[in-house]
Amino acid sequence: MSDRRISSLSPAFQPYVLELMTKLTEAFEPDGLVPYITDGKRTLSEQKELYGKGRTVLQLRKAGFTNDEAIRYSKSKARVVTWTMDSYHLQGLAIDIAFLDKKAGKLTYNANWRKVGDIVKSMGLTWGGTWKTPDRPHIQLDQKPMESHMDTEALWEHDAKEWAQGHGVIENWDNPRKPMTRYEIAATLMKFKNKFIL
Numbered sequence: 001m002s003d004r005r006i007s008s009l010s011p012a013f014q015p016y017v018l019e020l021m022t023k024l025t026e027a028f029e030p031d032g033l034v035p036y037i038t039d040g041k042r043t044l045s046e047q048k049e050l051y052g053k054g055r056t057v058l059q060l061r062k063a064g065f066t067n068d069e070a071i072r073y074s075k076s077k078a079r080v081v082t083w084t085m086d087s088y089h090l091q092g093l094a095i096d097i098a099f100l101d102k103k104a105g106k107l108t109y110n111a112n113w114r115k116v117g118d119i120v121k122s123m124g125l126t127w128g129g130t131w132k133t134p135d136r137p138h139i140q141l142d143q144k145p146m147e148s149h150m151d152t153e154a155l156w157e158h159d160a161k162e163w164a165q166g167h168g169v170i171e172n173w174d175n176p177r178k179p180m181t182r183y184e185i186a187a188t189l190m191k192f193k194n195k196f197i198l
């Protein structure tokens, strides 16, 4: 199990993962298997790289990639490995696991995944094994809508924030989710107008 992978996860998710690893370790001891985290928090470019697998340049353009990115990331002959660009891995709210087969000395996916699912669900976590397109190694923390709205950031919000900061349209981001006053909106619009000479 990789400590670095755990420490880069969302602080809200870390205690769950530690407890889950303990439970899985106990449950799979008789099978000679040790749980192992293969993937945790991903950067946006790591997610783009994964999303590019099994998709054409055109498909990536439709998913919002720039032309350069679409050309760089498209690996249309590869197998599709992810279904979304809005992955919980981006927020550090998901892990993927495999098992270390102690006898064979290598990683395996040949395990009793039903047992994994039962443990995951008993902890209130979401297991990818129940999805329409099952993703059995995937485990994520679904936060309540309000919490999730306050703590995590959608891709489009992230992009908008980077853009606005980069162009100096908005400078003070100490609490980006606090509603703007009408004066702040007016000031922001004026900055935008002056910046781009509308």
Ligand SMILES: [Zn+2]
Binding pocket: 089, 094, 095, 096, 137, 138, 139
């Ligand atoms: Zn995953």
